[in-house]
Amino acid sequence: MSRDKLSQLREQGYDFNIENILQRGFRMFMAQPILSISYTLLIITLQLLFALYLSEVTFLYALFLAPPLFSGFYFVANKISLGERVVYSDFFKGFGVAWAVISIWLIGQILTALGIFALVIPGIYLAVAYSFSVLMSIFGGFDFWTALEESRKLITVKWWKFFAFSLILLAINLIGLFPLGLLLPVSIPVTFYSTYVLFEDLTRDIFSE
Structure with missing residues (x-):
């Protein structure tokens, strides 16, 4: 049923306002700034530890830890959107999937x-x-290949606008690198929250049932 509704959404088309999405992503960050920053610092610290002391097995971090760690932002974004209380352990729900x-x-x-x-x-x-694709899996319940394909097909409808959106998110994180990466604990969660906001806007009626 969800795939049928996604097909209907692609056929009827959609649009979104990038500025509005970014503003709401930042407001989502401001709903939980301390937890968001502290969790991002944990991720950055783990990355640095692997790079400095376990460089030979850094690929293990990139493969087995980074995906579920970063996915945690989506679970928290969902709770914030629903007006539910967020606790620090919510960020680790990515390990459940x-x-x-x-x-x-x-x-x-x-x-x-x-x-x-x-x-x-x-x-x-x-x-x-x-x-x-990760959002499709988490909130749509799709297997990994279906999640990849449904993401690809949906985004292709407005690929150039998504491309612009992706470049802006990249620019936000590049700005976060200066000075000395001090703004990354803000820019990283904002980019994930903004991505969630856009996904929720497009699929709210599809995955809400």
């Missing part, structure tokens, strides 16, 4: 890399088109 998000990340990265090595443009297309 670890296999799904790891599979999505791994297969998505492989396909994107192959696209870049082939002709570059296909890789860029997939990098943007898979932006909703």
